Amino acid sequence: MATGFFWDERCFWHAGGNYVFTMPVGGLVQPMTAGGLPENPETKRRLKNLLEVTGLFAELDNRSAEPASYEALARVHPETxxxxxxxxxxxxGGELxxxxxxxxxxxxxxxxxxxxxxxxxxxxxTGELDNAYALSRPPGHHCLPEDPNGFCLLANIPVAIEAAQAKGLAKRVVVLDWDVHHGNGTEAIYYDRDDVLTISLHQQGNYPLDTGALQDxxxxxxxxxNINLPMHAGSGHTAxxxxxxxxVIPAIEAFEPDLIIVACGYDAAMIDPLARMQAxxxxxxxxxxxxxxxxxxxCGGKLVxxxxxxxxxxxxxxxxHAAIAALAGSNTAAPDPLARSFEIRQPAPDFDAFLRQSIDDMARQLDL
Structure with a gap:
């Protein structure tokens, strides 16, 4: 399979503006910062570096890209x-x-x-690649057309969908969001449309507090x-x-998409500081x-x-690394140093049964 990996060094340079002290260094290297937000460049940079260390990076079709054009952005965001x-x-800089x-x-x-x-x-x-991973930063799934929040300044995935639809490359698209926080921005953009199925798996009662209900x-x-699956805190691998x-899969099969996009957050992982899940x-x-x-x-394997x-x-x-290796069908591994510890700490059988039952109950309410 030809798996693309889209990244750019400059995306690591996004800084927290008025939340941090930033020292300008000439525009050609990453700004020096002190303090800052949980959304920082190191999680992304270390992922890219790990891909290089294991050799998986060399198996991928590595590319950068041009910035999204004003025209592409304006399909989602008002010009104002x-x-x-x-x-x-x-x-x-500032805050919007x-x-x-x-x-x-x-x-x-x-x-x-x-x-x-x-x-x-x-x-x-277009079929140029079988599938792809975009190491986008800043993220996008919380960004509404004119209401950015939760570290997100532009709605990356909707901008990409609208660009593809404008070129006639896809009519029906699924957005599966497994970031631990509700994908409220993507939901809001497509809430009135039947050509994009939005599915969000998220920790119940996490950010944002006022969105992500099952009945929405x-x-x-x-x-x-639009499908929301607000999962209980403590949900782990089997849940x-x-x-x-x-x-998720029954809903996608019923929709019959031309393309599947995953809003791929890793904050449902067991030791994430902004969540209480056990993936x-x-x-x-x-x-x-x-x-x-x-x-x-x-849909012919079309997955991003x-x-x-x-x-x-x-x-x-x-x-x-685990997700990208699976996407590429690669056997190149980065052994998880915490795997055994996390296996031991997975939910107890009775709690795990409760978690799975709660998912079954939500599925019935969703007529799935």
Whole structure:
């Protein structure tokens, strides 16, 4: 298989603006920062470096991309929002929403992050690549058209979908979001539409607090095309795979997409500081294999993973490596140093049975 890996060094340079002290260093190297947000470059940089150390990087079709064009961004975001973002970016940075500060040049870096997703989707949708991974930063799944929040400045995946649809490359698209936080931005953008099925697996009661309910199914033409699965804190490997088998895959099969995109966050991992779930690197590998098989069955294998959250500098690289190896069908491994410890700490059998039963109950309410 030809698996693309889309990344750019400059995406690691996105900084927290007014949340951190940033020392300019000439524009040609990463800014020096002190302090900052949980969303930092090291989780992504260490993932890319781990791919190189194991040799998996050399097995991938490694590419960068041009920033998403203003025209592509404006299919999702109002021009008033884009213009204000650019104005603040040129003036040295600022903040446009909840927990989304940025430094000078933040507009261009966010457009580059979206551009990686656009290029990955384009290459897969045209058949140039079998599947792809976009190491996008800053992330995008919390960003509404004019209301950025949760570290997200532009809606990377919707920008990529709209670009593909404008070129006639895909009509029906699934967005599966397994980031531990609800994908409220993507949901809001497609809530009234029936050509994009949005599915979010997230920790119940985590960020955002006011979205992600099971009963939020879409509106108008979009009724039934939005699926939320708010999972109990403590859900682990078997609960996540049960959710995939009981809800996600049946829903995708019924929809019959042309393309599947995964909003691929790793913050459901056991030691993430912003969540209370118990997934492991093996969980992300298994979920990716399920999506690869589902894409092969339904849409010629057209599958793109776009990086979202995940805040453990020590563990995100292993989760990402496991997912990318599964995406590429590679046997190149990065042995999980915490695997045995995490296996021991998985939910007890009675609690695990409760978790799976709660998923079954939600599936029935969703008529799945």
């Amino acid at each position: 929002y884009l213009d204000e973002f650019k104005r603040l970016s040129d003036a040295g 929403g909840r927990c989304v500060p940025f430094g000078k040049g933040g507009f261009e870096l966010a457009a580059l992050s979206a551009g990686l997703a656009v290029a990955a989707v384009d290459a897969v949708a 199914r879409g509106r108008g033409a979009g009724e039934g095309y 996540y795979l049960h959710a995939m088998d009981r809800v 492991t690197a093996a969980t992300f590998a298994a979920m990716t294999r399920r999506m690869r098989d589902t894409a092969a069955k339904l 993973l776009v990086h979202e959250g995940g805040y453990s500098e020590a563990y995100v690289p292993f989760c990402g």
